[in-house]
Amino acid sequence: MGVQQLRDETSPAHWKHVGTENNPADCASRGMLVQAMIHSSKWWNGPDFLWQSLHTTQASVEDFVVAEDDPKVKKVVSCLTEAQEASSFLDRLKYFSDWHRATRATAVCLRLQKKFKGKEQSMQKVNTAKQNIVKSEYVPVTAAELKEAENEILKQPQAQAFPEEKRALMNKVNKEEFIYGVGRNKKNVLMKSS
Known part of the structure; x- marks a missing residue:
């Protein structure tokens, strides 16, 4: 048995x-x-x-007590994990001491986001005698990237305070894009008739 x-x-x-x-x-x-x-x-x-x-x-028969240091006793280890709710973008901004640091960090994050989505290539391949090494050099953020970061920071509390209004505006923009070919950075493809 x-x-x-x-x-x-x-x-x-x-x-x-x-x-x-x-x-x-x-x-x-x-x-x-x-x-x-x-x-x-x-x-x-x-x-x-x-x-x-x-x-x-x-x-x-008497009751038997097992000694703690008995080598035949197996020790049991149990682990507890706890899922934490992801902190919001606004919560993360609280770590910065001033506006410029927050916008600079946001600009770098937005640049990385674009890079990971394949919209930007700033990697250089450097050949060495042994192997190909991919080298990435930090390039300071541009004024345009800082402006984009400021806009993104300002959008976040607006989206949090007015979620229904944002959803309605996004639906309206998407409908206009579909009907008239209007995009955020595009010109009207078809002119609206009055």
């Missing part, structure tokens, strides 16, 4: 501790001569209390 089967088919409340003096497994694990093992009643028949009635053995 395997350990898992014992756990599935029995309850630990029914288990009793068998001391080393009555444990037949200790005959083999602690070293016993073959000649002594052949004549050992404990090895062949198990401990004597297994052959007695249940009522007489219950009185002699």
